[in-house]
Amino acid sequence: MRKTCRTTVLAFLVALGALMTAGSAAAVTANNSGQAFQNGNCLDDGVTSQCGGWDQTTPDVAGRPYVQYLAVTNGGTTTVIIDNTAGIASPLALNGSDVYAVVSPTNSCQPGQTPAAGVCYAIPNRVTVSLVHETSANNWSYDFTTSSSSTPSITSDSVIDLIVGIRSTYATLRWSWVNGVPNYWSTTTPVSPTAGDAHVKFTPKTMPVMTSGGCSQIPVSTCDIAQASREVLQPNLLLSMDTTLDVGLAGVLFGTSSAFIGSLETTPIQTGSAPTLTYAAAAPHLNADGTLRTGSFYALLPSSILTLFGTSVAAFNPAILAVDRTGDAGTFSTAWAPWTAAGNGSDGQFLTISNISFSAPKFQVSRAGGGSSNTNTNTNIQKGSKAPSVKVGKTVSLAAIAGGYSLKTSGSKLSAKVSTPKICKVVGKAIKGLKAGTCKGTLMVTPKKGKPSKKSFSFAVVGGKRLMFALHRR
Numbered sequence: 001m002r003k004t005c006r007t008t009v010l011a012f013l014v015a016l017g018a019l020m021t022a023g024s025a026a027a028v029t030a031n032n033s034g035q036a037f038q039n040g041n042c043l044d045d046g047v048t049s050q051c052g053g054w055d056q057t058t059p060d061v062a063g064r065p066y067v068q069y070l071a072v073t074n075g076g077t078t079t080v081i082i083d084n085t086a087g088i089a090s091p092l093a094l095n096g097s098d099v100y101a102v103v104s105p106t107n108s109c110q111p112g113q114t115p116a117a118g119v120c121y122a123i124p125n126r127v128t129v130s131l132v133h134e135t136s137a138n139n140w141s142y143d144f145t146t147s148s149s150s151t152p153s154i155t156s157d158s159v160i161d162l163i164v165g166i167r168s169t170y171a172t173l174r175w176s177w178v179n180g181v182p183n184y185w186s187t188t189t190p191v192s193p194t195a196g197d198a199h200v201k202f203t204p205k206t207m208p209v210m211t212s213g214g215c216s217q218i219p220v221s222t223c224d225i226a227q228a229s230r231e232v233l234q235p236n237l238l239l240s241m242d243t244t245l246d247v248g249l250a251g252v253l254f255g256t257s258s259a260f261i262g263s264l265e266t267t268p269i270q271t272g273s274a275p276t277l278t279y280a281a282a283a284p285h286l287n288a289d290g291t292l293r294t295g296s297f298y299a300l301l302p303s304s305i306l307t308l309f310g311t312s313v314a315a316f317n318p319a320i321l322a323v324d325r326t327g328d329a330g331t332f333s334t335a336w337a338p339w340t341a342a343g344n345g346s347d348g349q350f351l352t353i354s355n356i357s358f359s360a361p362k363f364q365v366s367r368a369g370g371g372s373s374n375t376n377t378n379t380n381i382q383k384g385s386k387a388p389s390v391k392v393g394k395t396v397s398l399a400a401i402a403g404g405y406s407l408k409t410s411g412s413k414l415s416a417k418v419s420t421p422k423i424c425k426v427v428g429k430a431i432k433g434l435k436a437g438t439c440k441g442t443l444m445v446t447p448k449k450g451k452p453s454k455k456s457f458s459f460a461v462v463g464g465k466r467l468m469f470a471l472h473r474r
Contacts, residue, residue, distance in 0.1 A: 034100030052108035069163035166190035180204040186345035204235035205257035220280035223359035227286040258295030330357035395430040433461035
């Protein structure tokens with residue numbers, strides 16, 4: 001998968017929030033003002049030598065995606081903000097709202113830059129659609145952290161209903177990501193040379209903001225920041241238009257809560273062959289207030305992907321797929337729920353990975369017993385949905401470890417050896433955490449009849465804020 005600029009995507013949007021035009025009177029409508037904001041401020045037109053707007057890209061303003069529909073629901077009240085059936089590039093918002101949605105070219109080239117992979121692109125490989133609100137006449141902000149700061153108000157309980165139109169000249173949609181919890185997703189084949197649209201409904205969630213360091217690279221590889229500077233509510237939809245990715249990903253959606261960004265990598269998608277999907281999220285170890293950060297990852301596996309795994313929405317059993325955490329050990333748990341076209345826009349299975357510890361975990365979804373992650377010999381891989389963690393000075397039972405790896409142990413004798421004696425040790429039928437770090441070892445399962453089996457394990461020994469910073473720095 002092609003890598004993108006490290007200082008772009010949402011980091012770009014944070015900086016872009018400071019680009020507000022002059023004005024002072026209180027705003028009562030996003031009507032002409034929202035349209036004007038999209039037309040400039042490094043969005044449609046590149047107004048400085050430090051940014052590249054749509055006018056400096058191959059699709060140009062006329063070929064870029066556009067907002068077709070935008071509505072916000074709070075409780076039982078829905079406010080329609082944009083209803084753009086005509087497909088205007090920068091539509092007017094309806095009267096009475098100071099909320100708008102802008103379309104940004106992510107990783108576009110600045111004046112004087114030469115397009116190159118990992119630098120910038122004449123055809124932007126990402127498109128970000130962001131909600132903004134007018135704080136005073138002609139002044140706009142991407143930050144909705146204060147719930148009363150917009151009309152209609154947008155909070156972490158609101159439901160955003162957004163349809164993005166995609167023209168045939170730029171119809172290369174692959175995966176999509178939202179900053180929040182998605183509950184509806186449908187696409188009408190926006191693959192060149194056919195135009196289409198992407199329709200998402202989601203509840204926005206907070207994300208960390210950092211004053212320095214890098215967490216924005218796609219695909220996610222690292223997040224070298226220990227603690228966030230602040231937490232903000234910024235509703236965003238990111239569309240990956242990268243043509244190097246398999247076209248079979250066009251219907252794949254995922255989202256994150258309390259993370260800076262998410263990404264998806266996959267093995268080549270071939271009919272009759274089960275792929276391996278590798279999801280990832282990036283965020284600092286600690287919240288802005290110094291407490292330990294945990295987040296969630298949400299992924300829709302549409303029926304087309306389930307078919308490649310040899311299953312379907314109706315026949316799905318969670319045991320069919322393995323969800324493994326790779327890289328540094330940490331906490332997570334998983335749950336599956338069916339999605340239907342009638343209720344959620346798409347038929348598929350919806351995966352929730354919750355209680356995630358950071359900074360840049362990856363989760364491999366593969367066919368149980370047959371995917372590449374299930375034959376991985378790396379001992380620093382967590383299998384199953386309930387891989388344990390233990391605090392310094394506390395113990396976790398061998399039975400709990402076996403359960404975390406979905407091992408059958410009824411009537412069997414359990415024993416273990418550790419390969420990290422400074423981090424943990426075996427105490428009877430349990431393992432005790434001695435020092436912050438990663439406990440590794442081998443679990444032996446000896447049945448009453450038959451041959452004994454061995455299982456490598458790896459889990460986190462946690463010890464508070466200082467531990468998480470130390471793990472981050474390693």
